[in-house]
Amino acid sequence: MNKVFFDKTQNVEVSRITSDGWWLENTLEHVVKGTALGKDFTVNIYKPSSERMIARYDRETDIWSDEITNRTLDEYFNQHGQRFVIGSPDGDYPEWAITEAPPRYDKSTQTVLHINKQWKVFDILIGQSFFDEYGNEFLVSDYNFELPEKHTFTKPPELRLDNYAVKLVGGQWQQLLDYRGEMAYAKDRDNGTDYQIEELGELPETHTLSAPEPFDSWIDKGWKYDIERHRPFKVGEEKQWRDNELTKVLDRIDQYEKDQNYPVELRTSPIQTNEDYLRLLQDRKNLSVYPESSHFPFGERPSLSGLAN
Structure with a gap:
């Protein structure tokens, strides 16, 4: 729009606008003959329909835009309670904006934070x-x-x-x-579990700090040797001994019996007499019936001749 120069000095009713055309106020502007209004004024008067309404003036067309709500001073906050304003009439909140104002707090001793969709005031505790x-x-x-x-x-x-x-x-x-680091032993050794203690407090009644011997059972509030717990281990131990000894005896018997088919000068068996042979046969019998003896496996082992060694 071309500038209009006034033909006389006078007071003119104008709308004052920002550099980008937003209405600021209506006022009287004193103009001198032969001068024109500056870019921040227009004689095309805009009157807001109500408080907080605003329009924008187009200098090229000399037309005001449709009214909008002026959001320039609309405030919002970040999560730490810092205040901002939108800053322009047609602006909008950023995505992170919090529109609810934080509660009153003492900035010298407290902070505020927006968490879980609400404000929370914290005392400053640094160093405590x-x-x-x-x-x-x-x-x-x-x-x-x-x-x-x-x-x-x-x-x-x-x-x-x-x-x-x-x-x-x-x-x-x-x-x-505080028994932490020590072992807790299950009193029921067949169904319980030993464990290293990691927590404070009394031991459960099912456990004790006292370590058992290999064949102990918890009897009358303490560990005692339990022959029945020992029995299966002793059975295995004695059967292994019996099997080893019986193998040696059978080998020696077999060697002697085969030697009888060879000339004397070619025989290798250390058994020289029939009496020794019979003693080996007795060893074989004693070893064979040993697991069925009444006191097995805790009784005495059978006495052997030693001829199989």
């Missing part, structure tokens, strides 16, 4: 001690600190007893027996 459930101490090093589960700001008590340690139970410190 807190403790895990076993009394280990840590220092707060972050803003917006939330005490983790099974932690407390309360210092644990001094220990007064040996073999005890502190533990946080239900938010309260307790002094509990």
Whole structure:
């Protein structure tokens, strides 16, 4: 639009606009004869229909746009409570914008954070001690600190007893027996399981700290030798001994019997007499019936001639 120069000095009713055409206000502008209005004024007056309504002036066509709600001063916040405004009449919130204002808080001692769709005020605790459930101490090093589960700001008590340690139970410190690192032995050795202790507290009634001997059973509140627990191991041990000895005896008998078919000068068996041969046969019998003896496997082993060695 061409500039209009005034033919006399006068006060002119104008709409003042921004550099990009947005209406600012209606006012009177004093103009001098022979001059024209600047780019930030127009005599094409726009009057908002209500508060917060605004329009935009097109200098080329001398036409005002349709009215819109002026969002220039609409405020929003980031997750840390920092305030922003949209800054332009036709602007919009960024995707991350939080439109709900944070609650009042003391910025010198507190912070605010928007989490889980709501504002939360945090005391500034940097440098303060807190403790895990076993009394280990840590220092707060972050803003917006939330005490983790099974932690407390309360210092644990001094220990007064040996073999005890502190533990946080239900938010309260307790002094509990400390067997951590030791072995817990199942009293029921057939169905229970031994394990290394990792937690504080009393042992369950099913276990004990006392280690059993290989063939012990828990009898009358303590470990005692159990012959029935020993029996299957002893049976295997004695049968293996019997089998080894019987093999040697049978080999010696076989050697002697075969030698009888050879000339004397070609025989290799150390058995020289029939009496020794009969003694070997007795060894064979004694070894064969040994597992059926009444005191097997805990009785005495059969006495052997030693001729098979």
